[in-house]
Amino acid sequence: MSVESLVRPDIAGMEEYTPILPFEVLSAQLGIPEGALVKIDANENPYGPSPAVWDAVAAARLHIYPDPESRYLREALVDYAGVPFEYIMAGAGADELIDLLFRALIMPGDVIINCPPTFGMYSFDGALGGARVVEVWRLGDFAPDVPAIETAAHATGAKLLVLCSPNNPDGSLLALETLDRLLRLPLVVLLDEAYVEFSGTPGYIARVPDAPNLVVLRTFSKWAGLAGLRVGYGAFPLWLMKHLWKIKQPYNVNVAAAAAARASLADRDTLRANVEKIVLERARLYRALAEIDYLHPYPSRSNFVLCRVEGGRDAKALKRALAARGVLVRYFDKPGLRNHIRVSAGKPEHTDALLAALKEL
Ligand SMILES: Cc1ncc(COP(=O)(O)O)c(C=O)c1O
Structure with missing residues (x-):
């Protein structure tokens, strides 16, 4: 008997774990300093915690x-x-x-x-x-x-x-x-x-x-x-x-x-003011994405905007091209969500960086 067979069969049959790369590793992989990365891929709050x-x-x-x-x-x-x-x-x-x-x-x-x-x-x-x-x-x-x-x-x-x-x-x-x-x-x-x-x-x-x-x-x-x-x-x-x-x-x-x-x-008042800034930025992000002919953003009540990638463009390639320019977004290509990207609403300068990178593509 192999000791490996001691693992629960349902767990043994599960797909391998793919870790999310930490910021430092991504920065090293892309050759872009951490401070220059625009992280709008995980719906985090760009203003950070309350002081x-x-x-x-x-x-x-x-x-x-x-x-x-x-x-x-x-x-x-x-x-x-x-x-x-x-x-x-x-x-x-x-x-x-x-x-x-x-x-x-x-x-x-x-x-x-x-x-x-x-x-x-x-x-x-x-x-x-x-x-x-x-x-x-x-x-x-x-x-x-x-x-x-x-x-x-x-x-x-x-x-x-x-x-x-x-x-x-x-x-x-x-x-x-x-x-x-x-x-x-x-x-x-x-x-x-x-x-x-x-x-x-x-x-x-x-x-x-x-x-x-x-x-x-x-x-x-x-x-x-x-x-x-x-x-x-x-x-x-x-x-x-x-x-x-x-x-x-x-x-x-x-x-x-x-x-x-x-x-x-x-x-909470300080944090609510940050939430308001993010909500304003979400509206700007949505409008800007809607102007790009190969992106179809969906209206959102959260701190991110989901976009269908159209016009023969590939969401994964788009994600990679943006990452090479220091802008990290999430992409999806699975049943029910083919060829989509999701962009977190960040600070105004994050939207600016995304739009500048999209313009270059
Ligand atoms: C819908 C939803 N629920 C829960 C979580 C996880 O929340 P927490 O960080 O509190 O575990 C996330 C994180 O992305 C989420 O998107």
């Missing part, structure tokens, strides 16, 4: 284990999110909470309904948990296909439906009537609101206490510029919370991340 974060992290007691219940952070979130304390759990990014929810609900063979094109972690975590991930494709305007979701839910006995609003990668919002209708299904609806602060809407998190099957996830990665510290939170029905507390890693939110998140909430 208050530096002092908060410096004062954090890094030699002491964190509070397993993240009490102070959750108390600060009550007012920000409009949800009572006992419904809130913090995590090492929204990603950890997606994983945690899946682990609480999904046994091998259980069904999850996913609505691509959307954020990749849902199908990844589903596969890892041995779920059968049923894909109900979004419609032409990226709205979820409600009748098809209902049919799939009834036909499969799915336990979980995953939705994202604004949806990554297109930036479309979930309509309230759609959410209300889908909440009537006998399953848990996971709604990922990682980008809600850019949408100009309050989102749906405050509905959690009144909806027995709604979970809403949020993050500090985007609006608060803390992607590198890994901190997010979710609102969960109380029947689910009691199980999540049992299976959560005790020290999932580290001391620096919790301190930074609290400082961000205390300085």
Whole structure:
């Protein structure tokens, strides 16, 4: 017997991991200094954290284990999110909470309904948990296909439906009537609101206490510029919370991340001003991309703009040509999202650099 055969067969059969290249490595590969790279490929916040974060992290007691219940952070979130304390759990990014929810609900063979094109972690975590991930494709305007979701839910006995609003990668919002209708299904609806602060809407998190099957996830990665510290939170029905507390890693939110998140909430006006700048830049980016004859941008309520690449041009080649000029964008070429690029809204100078590079091509 080879020791390799000890690996779970479903994990052994998974595709090899392709790491995302860190900034320093990309810079070395492209031969372009880090400071000259325009990173508009991962929807990060170009303004970075609130200045208050530096002092908060410096004062954090890094030699002491964190509070397993993240009490102070959750108390600060009550007012920000409009949800009572006992419904809130913090995590090492929204990603950890997606994983945690899946682990609480999904046994091998259980069904999850996913609505691509959307954020990749849902199908990844589903596969890892041995779920059968049923894909109900979004419609032409990226709205979820409600009748098809209902049919799939009834036909499969799915336990979980995953939705994202604004949806990554297109930036479309979930309509309230759609959410209300889908909440009537006998399953848990996971709604990922990682980008809600850019949408100009309050989102749906405050509905959690009144909806027995709604979970809403949020993050500090985007609006608060803390992607590198890994901190997010979710609102969960109380029947689910009691199980999540049992299976959560005790020290999932580290001391620096919790301190930074609290400082961000205390300085939310500064961060909201940055969000407004990004939203203005998104509008400018959309208009500029629409003027390029081989790009078809979609309207977005998030901090990125998805574009179909047309006119016989290849999105991957476009991404490479832009990278060679120091401008990093994301490209997609998969079923349902053939030949697209996604560009994060950055600072005005980032849009300028993108447009200058596009002009050269
Ligand atoms: C839709 C969506 N949800 C969650 C995340 C991850 O959030 P976090 O950094 O809090 O893990 C991302 C990150 O890109 C995302 O696009």
